[in-house]
Amino acid sequence: MNIRKLAVQLLVGISLTGLSIAGTLAEPIKIGVIAPLTGAGAQWGMAAAEGVKILAAETNANGGLDIGGEKHQVEVIAYDDKYQAADAVAAYNRLLNIDGAKYVFLVASASTLALKQNLEGDAVLGLTASVTDKAIDEGSNFMYRMLRPPVDYMPPFLDWVRDNVKERRVAIVNPNDETGWSQAQLTERLYKERGFEVLGIELYERAQQDFAPMVTKIQGLNVDIVELGSTSPATAGLIVRQARDLGYPGLFIKVGGTGAEAIVAGAGNEAAEGLVNVIFADRQNEGFRNLATEYEKAVGQQPNEYIVNFYDAANVLVQAIQKAGDADDAAKVAAAINDVLPIKSVQGGDLTLRGAGNREIMAPVYVGIIKGGQVAVVAEVK
Amino acid sequence: MRKTYLAYLIVAALATLPWVVGGRYVFHVATMITIMIPLALSLNLMLKVGQLSLAQAAFMGIGAYGAVLLTMRLDFPPMLSVFAGGLLAAATAAICGPVFLRIKGVYFALLTFAFGQIVNLVFQEWTSLFGGNSGIYGIPKLSVFGMRFSTTQHYYLFGLVFCAVCYVALRLLERSEIGRIFQALKEDETLSRSLGSNALAWRVAAFVGSALIAGIAGGIYGFYIGFLSPDAFTFWLSVDLIVMNVVGGATSVLGPVLGAIFIVPLPEFLREARAFQLLIYGVVLIIFLVLIKDGLVTLFERRKPG
Numbered sequence: 001m002n003i004r005k006l007a008v009q010l011l012v013g014i015s016l017t018g019l020s021i022a023g024t025l026a027e028p029i030k031i032g033v034i035a036p037l038t039g040a041g042a043q044w045g046m047a048a049a050e051g052v053k054i055l056a057a058e059t060n061a062n063g064g065l066d067i068g069g070e071k072h073q074v075e076v077i078a079y080d081d082k083y084q085a086a087d088a089v090a091a092y093n094r095l096l097n098i099d100g101a102k103y104v105f106l107v108a109s110a111s112t113l114a115l116k117q118n119l120e121g122d123a124v125l126g127l128t129a130s131v132t133d134k135a136i137d138e139g140s141n142f143m144y145r146m147l148r149p150p151v152d153y154m155p156p157f158l159d160w161v162r163d164n165v166k167e168r169r170v171a172i173v174n175p176n177d178e179t180g181w182s183q184a185q186l187t188e189r190l191y192k193e194r195g196f197e198v199l200g201i202e203l204y205e206r207a208q209q210d211f212a213p214m215v216t217k218i219q220g221l222n223v224d225i226v227e228l229g230s231t232s233p234a235t236a237g238l239i240v241r242q243a244r245d246l247g248y249p250g251l252f253i254k255v256g257g258t259g260a261e262a263i264v265a266g267a268g269n270e271a272a273e274g275l276v277n278v279i280f281a282d283r284q285n286e287g288f289r290n291l292a293t294e295y296e297k298a299v300g301q302q303p304n305e306y307i308v309n310f311y312d313a314a315n316v317l318v319q320a321i322q323k324a325g326d327a328d329d330a331a332k333v334a335a336a337i338n339d340v341l342p343i344k345s346v347q348g349g350d351l352t353l354r355g356a357g358n359r360e361i362m363a364p365v366y367v368g369i370i371k372g373g374q375v376a377v378v379a380e381v382k
Numbered sequence: 383m384r385k386t387y388l389a390y391l392i393v394a395a396l397a398t399l400p401w402v403v404g405g406r407y408v409f410h411v412a413t414m415i416t417i418m419i420p421l422a423l424s425l426n427l428m429l430k431v432g433q434l435s436l437a438q439a440a441f442m443g444i445g446a447y448g449a450v451l452l453t454m455r456l457d458f459p460p461m462l463s464v465f466a467g468g469l470l471a472a473a474t475a476a477i478c479g480p481v482f483l484r485i486k487g488v489y490f491a492l493l494t495f496a497f498g499q500i501v502n503l504v505f506q507e508w509t510s511l512f513g514g515n516s517g518i519y520g521i522p523k524l525s526v527f528g529m530r531f532s533t534t535q536h537y538y539l540f541g542l543v544f545c546a547v548c549y550v551a552l553r554l555l556e557r558s559e560i561g562r563i564f565q566a567l568k569e570d571e572t573l574s575r576s577l578g579s580n581a582l583a584w585r586v587a588a589f590v591g592s593a594l595i596a597g598i599a600g601g602i603y604g605f606y607i608g609f610l611s612p613d614a615f616t617f618w619l620s621v622d623l624i625v626m627n628v629v630g631g632a633t634s635v636l637g638p639v640l641g642a643i644f645i646v647p648l649p650e651f652l653r654e655a656r657a658f659q660l661l662i663y664g665v666v667l668i669i670f671l672v673l674i675k676d677g678l679v680t681l682f683e684r685r686k687p688g
Contacts, residue, residue: 094653
């Protein structure tokens, strides 16, 4: 009889415990990441996905997100878009339709522009790393940018160059495409406004590997700064190495985009010495090092600097969801982003909201100089 | 013959699957299949005359950009633009064809590869018209007689109709006198010419027809995805079309249809595998090519020579 009573009590106890757990552990909050996880852009995409996942894991380790007394776990689902608009649309439809995500992180401009209308129509909140000015316009209610765009950080970056570098004669080098043209136009204006003498603008084809003719021409201009613009880090490394081989002794500056490690890898420590580059993450910073350790555990490599921006943006999103008190209403969450900022970046410094339509989350940007094959942060770009 | 009907039955059943399963994601994958089937068929048409064209992605791009720009810049009705885009691609093929098709075999493949690269570069560099690498966005939805294609289902239905039209047209062509001329050109051009057929003219006709189909498919793609950039029309798309023809079987019009139905959703089935997605995709392709050498179509149709 006693055993029977005990069994009944146990069963009731187990059932009540189960009900109690079911009551407190609510539906997980699903966050999608659409990024190039394979191919040439995989370093960016992997850093993006892992940055969001690390933040989610930390949130879950602290018991999850508390919304109206209910604890929600945060689940991150990352899909590969292969830098293709059609793949991004497929991934988006799957996230929305199968996975039930209401929040999407985006890396590529093509994916951002392809999904822009969908986000607005479906009331899904998107956070993009795309710096194209077309990503956010007057009709954007559900799109935020998580990076400082070049137009915002380049003027103060070049102010630092003006105040700290004695050289003044510049040649600007850029790829011969739309990105390169607009970059060349912008940097020419900004350098001239700061009293630099722009003596030449050289454009090359993206697939080009032999830069000897271009470098020879630049040497003929007698410049002491070569601005590498939006040249990809790998190509920048090639240009630097070939220029040094041909005897160019001057300074290299790269204001359009990060990737100093890849430049060193391509050019070699000696050739890259002294190169001034904009960087999004201070690799010596404790916050970055912690992220890098987690990334290395998951992926087995060092992360791209992007990991900081995606981690920070995920932090903003998670806090906004909590502030909004409703994980299903992306409009409320979008409104709450305004309320939760400014907050601290994982690297220190404040994340603030400004820019196009007050929809750009401004993260710290630094001036980096390559010294002995390592990137040393010498200043923060205000 | 019965087996062919079985294939039709399977394809028809698969075509209704999105309504059975439901959901925008399934309709999206199905819509992409209906866009890729005509493209695979357009390559198949060129294979019928014994020429491997790597220009299909370029024709798709010409159709896509042409259709979208006609609507966005010149206010053409979207549906009219889709077909005008196809005609633009066909006109391009009609201009280039007489030059390109004097060359045969691997040289023709290389020439069409170069053509595709040039077209893609034009999309990239002529930014004032094509938007460059940033592409064209904010493309309106398709509409016909005032009815707006507001859901993925609308595009799927339209894609299905276009697939059916292309399939029937090419099937009739395959079984007609013209089909036999194409086959003769492919198998023994000298003999065919000695019997009076104008090899160049027939090849140009096939090239123009294939460009028309690819161009219309491009127009549907442009209005459906809502964003165009040169990335979507690279050489690799032409490679995908070759894979669809090989996996499905290039000897019959049914082959590329089966190939597209198999290949297009394959990466979606493998999405869960994430890190191993590309590896599994490659392994599955190798297994299929080894086990079903002449394509899926041989499961349903008697094997044809060549």
